[in-house]
Each structure stands twice: as C-alpha cells, then as structure tokens.
Amino acid sequence: MRKKNIIVVGLQWGDEGKGKIVDLLSKEVDIIARYQGGNNAGHTVVSGSLSLVFRLVPSGMLNKDKICILGNGVVVDPVVLFEELDSLNKLGIEVKDRFFVSYKCHIIMPYHKRLDIARERLRGAGMIGTTGKGIGPAYEDKVARLGIRAVDLIDRDILYEKISLSLKEKNYLFKNVLGETVFNPDDLINKYLELGKRLKDFMIDSSEFINNKLDEGNNIMLEGAQGTFLDVDHGTYPYVTSSNTVSGSSLTGVGIGPTKIDAVIGITKAYTTRVGEGYFPTELKAELGNSIRDKGEEFGSVTGRPRRCGWFDANLIKEAAYLNGITGMVVTKLDVLSGLNKLKICTGYLLKGSIINHLPYSISDYDRITPVYEEFESWNGDIGGVRSFKDLPVNAQKYLIRLEEYTGLPIYIVSIGKERTQTIMLKNIFR
Numbered sequence: 001m002r003k004k005n006i007i008v009v010g011l012q013w014g015d016e017g018k019g020k021i022v023d024l025l026s027k028e029v030d031i032i033a034r035y036q037g038g039n040n041a042g043h044t045v046v047s048g049s050l051s052l053v054f055r056l057v058p059s060g061m062l063n064k065d066k067i068c069i070l071g072n073g074v075v076v077d078p079v080v081l082f083e084e085l086d087s088l089n090k091l092g093i094e095v096k097d098r099f100f101v102s103y104k105c106h107i108i109m110p111y112h113k114r115l116d117i118a119r120e121r122l123r124g125a126g127m128i129g130t131t132g133k134g135i136g137p138a139y140e141d142k143v144a145r146l147g148i149r150a151v152d153l154i155d156r157d158i159l160y161e162k163i164s165l166s167l168k169e170k171n172y173l174f175k176n177v178l179g180e181t182v183f184n185p186d187d188l189i190n191k192y193l194e195l196g197k198r199l200k201d202f203m204i205d206s207s208e209f210i211n212n213k214l215d216e217g218n219n220i221m222l223e224g225a226q227g228t229f230l231d232v233d234h235g236t237y238p239y240v241t242s243s244n245t246v247s248g249s250s251l252t253g254v255g256i257g258p259t260k261i262d263a264v265i266g267i268t269k270a271y272t273t274r275v276g277e278g279y280f281p282t283e284l285k286a287e288l289g290n291s292i293r294d295k296g297e298e299f300g301s302v303t304g305r306p307r308r309c310g311w312f313d314a315n316l317i318k319e320a321a322y323l324n325g326i327t328g329m330v331v332t333k334l335d336v337l338s339g340l341n342k343l344k345i346c347t348g349y350l351l352k353g354s355i356i357n358h359l360p361y362s363i364s365d366y367d368r369i370t371p372v373y374e375e376f377e378s379w380n381g382d383i384g385g386v387r388s389f390k391d392l393p394v395n396a397q398k399y400l401i402r403l404e405e406y407t408g409l410p411i412y413i414v415s416i417g418k419e420r421t422q423t424i425m426l427k428n429i430f431r
Contacts, residue, residue: 003029003219004262004430007247010227011320013236013274014245015300015307016267017332017415019059022223024413024420025265026060028430030218031210033069034058035253036243037225038108038138039080040131052091056081058223061093067213071206072104073243073253074225075138076150078195101199102206102254103151109163109192111170111183112137118178130276136242141166150203153196160189207255214260222250222261228320229359236359236366239278247324265412265429266326268317270334270399273307275300279359279366282310282346296336311373313346314406315357321409328429331403332415334396335383335422343399344373345406376402384417389424 008025010016026032039055054061056076058068070076085095112134120130130136141147146166152158163185174180210220224245229235231245243249247264251257271292274280283289289309292298298307320326337343348355349369360366379393386392389400404411414424 003217005029005214005220005222005260006263006265006429007222007224007250007261007324008265008267009224009245009247009250009320009324009326011266011268011317011324011326011329012227012272012313013229013278013280014225014227015273015275015298016227016269017330018223018267019054020332020415020418020420021265021267021330021413022059022221023062024423025221025429026063026066028219029060029066029221031067031069031213031220032058032060032223033071033206033210033220033254034074034223034225035071035250036073036245037241038075038133038135039077040133040135040225040241052088055084057084057088057095057099060221060223061088061095061099064094065098067098067100069099069204069206069210069254070101070105071222071254072102073249074102074105075108075135075142075243076101076105077108077134078153078192078199082195082198096201099202100204100206100209101150101202103149103203104206105150106138106142106147107150107153107192108134108138109148109166110134110188111167111174112141114180114183115170115173115178118174118180122178139242150196150199153192154200156189156193159192159196160185163188163192205255210254210256214256220256220260222247222254224250228323229316231323234323236279237363239276247326263327263429264325266317266320266324266329266409267332268312268329269332270312270337270403271296272310272313272316273298274310275305275307279363280308280310281349281359281366281369281371282313282344283308284310288340292336292340296333311344311346311371312403313371314403315346315348315359317403317407317409319358321407326409328412328427329407329409330413330415331400331411334400334414335416337378337399338383338396339380340378343376343378345376345402346371347374347406348372374402384422386416387424389414389426392424 117132171182230241292309379395
C-alpha cells in the first residue's frame with residue numbers, strides 16, 4: 001500500500017501552531033517541503049529544553065533521518081538561510097545531504113527589503129503591516145520577470161545583468177519617489193556570488209527530485225508558511241501576504257501533480273489570532289484579549305509583534321475547508337482557554353439585517369457586520385498533562401465536539417501545550 005502524501009495548511013491568519021504539528025507528523029514521512037513564503041513567518045518547535053524558531057528551513061528538520069526541501073515557490077534570503085543553517089549545525093543538527101533548495105527559488109535581495117520598508121512608510125495610516133523582509137517586492141520581481149533565481153547566483157554575467165536591469169527601475173523609485181539612497185550593482189555582485197557558491201551545494205530540481213522519490217515509494221508532507229486568509233487571492237485583501245497560501249498552490253510550489261496528494265490537514269487554534277493590520281471580526285480588544293495573548297504567549301516568533309486575539313470563528317474555518325479541500329483538522333492551544341469564565345464560538349455574521357456565513361466580499365462591509373455567537377461554559381485547571389480525549393474536562397470535550405459540528409471537519413489531533421508530548425492523538429492521519 002502506498003504511503004500517504006499530505007499537505008499541512010493554516011486555516012486562519014497564520015500562527016496556528018503549524019511548526020509543532022509538522023515536527024510531530026514528520027516521523028511518518030520521508031520528505032518535508034515548504035511551498036511558499038519566505039522568512040517573514042516563523043515556526044516554533046519545542047523539544048525538552050530546546051526551542052527553535054524555523055524561518056526558512058522546514059519544521060521537520062529536527063527529525064534527523066528526514067529530507068527537507070525549499071520548493072520553487074519559496075523566496076529565499078540566503079543571508080538569513082545560512083544564519084539558520086549555521087545555528088542548526090552548532091546544535092549538532094546535521095543539514096548536509098538532507099536539506100535542499102530548488103534552483104528555481106527566487107532570491108530576496110537587499111533592494112527588495114529597502115523597497116518594502118520605504119513603501120510601508122509612504123502608506124502612513126494605510127500601512128499593510130508588512131514585516132519589511134522584502135517578501136512582496138521579491139514576488140513582484142518574479143511576476144514581472146525581473147527576478148533572480150538561486151541558479152543565477154552561480155553565474156557572474158547573468159547575475160550582474162539581472163541586478164542591473166532590476167535596479168534601473170528601483171533606483172529611480174529610491175531617488176525620485178521614496179527618498180532613499182540608490183544601489184550600485186558592483187556593491188552586490190561579489191557578496192551574492194559568494195553566497196551562490198555556498199548555496200550551490202544545496203541546489204536541486206525540486207520537482208524532479210521529489211517525483212523520483214515518490215516513485216521509489218517515499219512519501220511527502222508539504223508545509224505552508226502562513227494561513228489561508230493571508231492568501232493573496234482568497235484572503236482579507238489587501239491585508240494579505242504576497243503569495244498563495246492555500247493547499248492548491250503547494251503543488252505549483254514544489255512541482256508535483258494533484259493526483260499525488262492523499263490528505264489535506266488544516267491547523268487551527270482553539271481561538272483566533274492575527275498579527276499586523278487587517279480585518280478580524282471576532283477580535284477581543286479589551287482586557288480579555290490581552291489576557292489570552294499573555295497566557296498563550298501570542299507574540300510573533302520572528303518579529304515579536306503582539307498578536308491580536310479573539311474568539312474561534314467557525315465561518316473562517318468552513319470557508320478555509322472548501323478553499324483547501326480539508327480532510328481533517330488539528331486544534332492547537334486548547335490549554336490557553338482553561339480558566340476563562342465563558343467561551344464563545346462565532347457562528348455567523350449579521351450584515352444589513354441578514355445572517356451571512358462568510359467574510360464580506362467588499363472591504364466596505366468589513367466594519368458593518370456584527371458577529372453572532374454561541375456561548376459555552378469553560379473549565380478550570382491545567383490540562384497540559386492530559387493524553388486522551390476522555391480525560392479532558394467535560395466542558396473541554398463539549399467545546400471540541402461543537403467545533404467539529406460547526407465546521408463539519410473531524411478533529412485528528414489536539415495540542416494542549418508547547419511540548420511535543422503535550423498532544424492528544426484522536427486519529428492517525430496516515431492510516
């Protein structure tokens with residue numbers, strides 16, 4: 001029987017705890033591949049006294065016999081990547097011969113980061129909330145056919161030509177619109193050629209490599225960087241990331257066909273969070289939201305920015321379910337809800353006298369809706385040591401059952417703490 005290939009995707013606005021779950025599920029797969037995004041999102045994995053934030057390297061890297069790949073859909077800042085790889089090597093986590101980068105990955109250059117930050121400053125009150133890591137401008141260059149790919153870093157003539165061409169437009173913007181200093185191609189070429197020499201040892205054709213491995217009987221888990229509603233097409237536009245985060249883009253992002261996939265696993269918190277600007281209908285702006293944020297340690301793992309917190313929104317999850325083709329979900333951070341007086345689940349939105357069960361289509365309606373809630377009794381005590389569903393407090397069991405009923409999705413796994421061991425397995429995804 002062929003081993004299952006799966007996709008793991010966030011069902012909210014990112015930060016759902018994908019790092020822990022990918023690390024946990026990695027023991028069941030041979031290959032873990034990232035398919036989009038860059039180093040603007042961090043995945044935290046805790047194992048005993050070790051706590052690591054993965055920015056580019058797939059979260060399965062701690063499983064020492066696994067292959068980890070950055071697919072062609074990822075944009076790579078090689079400076080950040082080598083900082084991360086060097087840190088792993090210092091911890092005794094060997095990356096040689098089991099970490100690879102697609103030669104088709106596009107490269108984040110210093111001018112992308114400067115452009116990202118300068119544009120955000122220019123927006124003023126209308127800022128998007130970008131991390132300033134250059135992700136958006138790198139994807140822009142990719143679509144505009146000005147991008148520099150990993151393979152270009154090992155050819156001086158091509159690299160110089162591409163840098164010079166890209167800077168013709170960007171230097172004009174820097175000088176005449178954004179009030180920034182311009183770049184000289186000569187100041188970049190040697191540094192990025194050196195980075196290319198080092199990156200060359202990791203380069204592969206990710207599509208050919210993965211398909212060959214699958215044909216040999218290996219299996220794969222595809223890992224996204226952000227959540228469904230940061231998708232540039234399907235998210236709360238314009239407050240989104242610059243790539244497609246939904247499961248369908250994973251196939252393009254590593255170069256395999258849809259017939260290879262057996263399951264799509266969605267990750268959601270037991271409540272909802274969002275970092276940065278943008279629409280958030282169930283946000284709790286008063287003391288309760290701050291309390292959930294502090295207890296859940298809801299601060300960006302890369303940026304340190306405080307996350308906005310709110311009640312679980314079943315509408316989001318139902319919409320994410322059909323956008324991604326979700327076959328089952330993982331609920332994380334259930335432990336954070338212990339001790340609250342009451343819990344709420346958003347079951348719909350009131351807009352212009354009618355109940356709708358999806359996000360408004362027009363941004364003009366975002367501030368006109370009122371969430372409709374069902375209220376629940378909470379539970380008390382630390383549940384971090386629980387290892388079976390039946391041993392959870394009754395009200396916690398009822399809450400999880402209601403999440404399944406409202407979303408129409410079975411729960412496979414419940415996370416009740418940061419540690420790998422603080423997990424309740426309800427169903428084996430790979431059987």
